[in-house]
Amino acid sequence: MRSPLPDELLGRPFLGSQAVRTGLLTPGQLRGPAWRRLYRDVYVDARVPVDHRLRGRAAGLVLPPGAALGGRSAACAEGLPLGDDRAAVLVLVPRGVRFSRRGCEVRQVFLPRTHVREGVPGTLPPVTVPQRTAWDIASEPDLVEAVAALDVLFHHHYLQPRHLDAWIAAAPDAPAAKALALADGRAESRPESRVRVRLILAGLPQPVPQYEVWLGRTFAGRVDLAWPAAKVALEYDGAHHAEYGQFTRDRARLNRLVEAGWTVLHMTARDLREKILFAQIVHQLRVALASGGMADSI
Template sequence: MSRSPRRPPQLRGRVFRGSHAISRGLLTRNDLRSSAWRPLFRDVYADAQLPVTHRTRCTAAGRWLIPAGAAIAGRSAAVLHGCAHTTFDDTVEVLVPRGRSAGPAAGLRVHRGPVDDGDIVDRAGTPVTSPERTCWDVASWLDLVEAVVVIDALLATGLTEVSTLRGYALARVGRRGWRAMLRAVDLADAGAESPQESRTRVRLVLAGLPRPRTQWVVSAHGRFLARVDLAWPEYRVAVEYDGRWHDDPGQFDADRRRLNRLVGSDWIVVHLTAKRLREDFDGFLAEVRAALRSRGHRPGTSRIPEQPAP
């Protein structure tokens, strides 16, 4: 009969250094290879019964792997600020000040650059780039659309504002990255409620369409009709991203009734699915253009004012 793996009570439900557990006599090297423990990084393990998230990995890296003066950064920092979607296997991003040594480590992506006062904050004992520096970094490290996805999420938390981000960039004019940050911030919108909505909105704007309003409330004679993901209210055209209710048929039916009320109020609603966003955005874009054109929009002109800056 096989012996059950050793699970000392001191390590249950915890993340720990393997070498420390061995030096304390709690485990042996062979014990660490058992199914009771899950390796996160070299010499860093978690109880296999502990749900491991990207936040768990970030916290472990911040505690044991990065040098003094470094911080969890980029999309990983956004996770610790409570606003980004990542998976367990995503690499943890780290910012290391120039001149500080940090060897490569499996599971970490190390970026180097200047770090200003206030760029690093403490989140429950973990050094993390500030919301403003996080936006600067994602604008520098990611493509424009994905950078705006993260910035939208940070704005939605209320941890920073568009005016603050613009000021941060303008205070660093001439430094590599300031233009990229300004461009991303100018496309950002705190009203986005999901990464896919952000991607859809930014790609529409980059394709030359007027900027849509987010989470637009439609009413008639003072009565609420619906709230839509994206809208050009002057043209009565809306876009709805279909991806929320696949596991809830009741909610899906209610959502469809809501949108039918819009059609009855002379709105055109163009639907987008994850598959079309991924594989047929050009076809979807043509449909949106046709809907706007049918309501009087012409390229180069718009009756819709730009989104006001917060």
Template sequence: MPRSHLTGVFVGSRAVADGLLSVKQLRERSYRRLVQGVYADPALVLDHRLRCQGVALLLPPGTAIGGHSAAAWHGAPFAGPHDPVTVVRPSTVQWKGPREVRVHRSDLDATDVEWRDDVPVTSAVRTAWDLAALESRGTAVAAIDAMVRCGAVSQDDLSAMANAGAGRWGVARVRKAVLLVDPRAESAPESRVRVALVVADLTPVPQYEVRVAGEFVARVDLAFPEARLAIEYEGAHHFTGDQIARDDARLERLRAAGWRVIRLSASDLRDLDGVVARVRAALGL
């Protein structure tokens, strides 16, 4: 008899073939569809790693979860639950995957792959390379910032990787991204804003401590100290409960210290050119 309920992540057709589930149960019960043909217990938290676990059940030997998806295991869990899962495959493996998967063809050595949570993922250094080669510059740098910050890779690792990559596909993009990495950033949005400013020839200082006569006033996300200009990214938690009052009090302390503050939110990330223009105007450039 089929079980009353399947837990974990499973391939629907295999579960039916093994008698663990009927086609009717698969269709009528509330199993969460992760990618085409792969399902999960709805009690499991839906995030990008869970989707990767589903894709891993379909992967042929010699392939691995990579890029922005693998970064979730290396300190940069920024890919969303509905973002495509990135898979790296060598040219010797012919596999397209389900439509929810983005397949990147590239040489993949055994040393480039490690197993995490029963999922083959690219190593931290290889993940950093693929991030820089495949993703937009801001997205790539944000993820690599986080990977360096948590110790998954070092800046020396990144420099060695970039210097040894002559002739490899994407090396120019990789080298540009590596030069922008700064582990002082404490969030992906902060990294993205900083990258947009640096590319525009502006050089903010990340996580700058504002002090007056030696007394601590506040630490700001990005700062132009000589101009006493701060840029602050405010995520959703800044607009809830007591945090609003704390932020207002902090802003008043900065203003009293002679600082101006540009406050950014998620909507500003959709127009980083506009953010750069605001900062330029505030700097009188």
């Protein structure tokens, strides 16, 4: 007698109708607690954690011809940390093609075959090619969040900015072109990306992410955002900076930066979240940059 958990079905989404048709499961077993229903006719081993990437893989089993995952869902399907587990899976379908699944956001769009990369059923769904994925993310309405996501794409070498030169040249006034102009793959976290973009939109000169400061031949430290011409740095203090060991290392690094002649300001999530506090940081940076000789740039 076949095990109720066939090896062929473990660890990946599958079509329930196909599993029954091939004799791997009975209808009763499929309805049992060993399996979790993700979409109509799509199931997975109930022990498998459900996240955005898994739901994207599952959706790939039921997509109509010519359709693909797009935007953040496409990037997530290929292993990038951009999938929000609470968000619907983005499915792009060619104009005139109808598709609907609960838990999927379906958009009818211009989607030529050259914009789609074919997948492997149950493992990798059809996804948009990297250029289309990046362009669609860059076109999102929230500029700050779009740039933060683009930074992730470039940081993980999903593609290089030059791969989008032709797209920008074809639509230089598109919102996506503005977002791509602000993106920087040197950023190492989305909060840092959000800080950088917010500061630029506030009128400050564009900072250099993850800048290395040297004291002669001695490495003084790397700062989140830097204006090297003024020797001004801004550090985004995330939760891990409060840990004892990290706190001690941060203070030693700060002392070395001061010794190297740098002015270092600090910013927290609360400063980014609250308008008054953010405005204070912007003002303090203006003062520091002016003192460092960049008055003409602010």
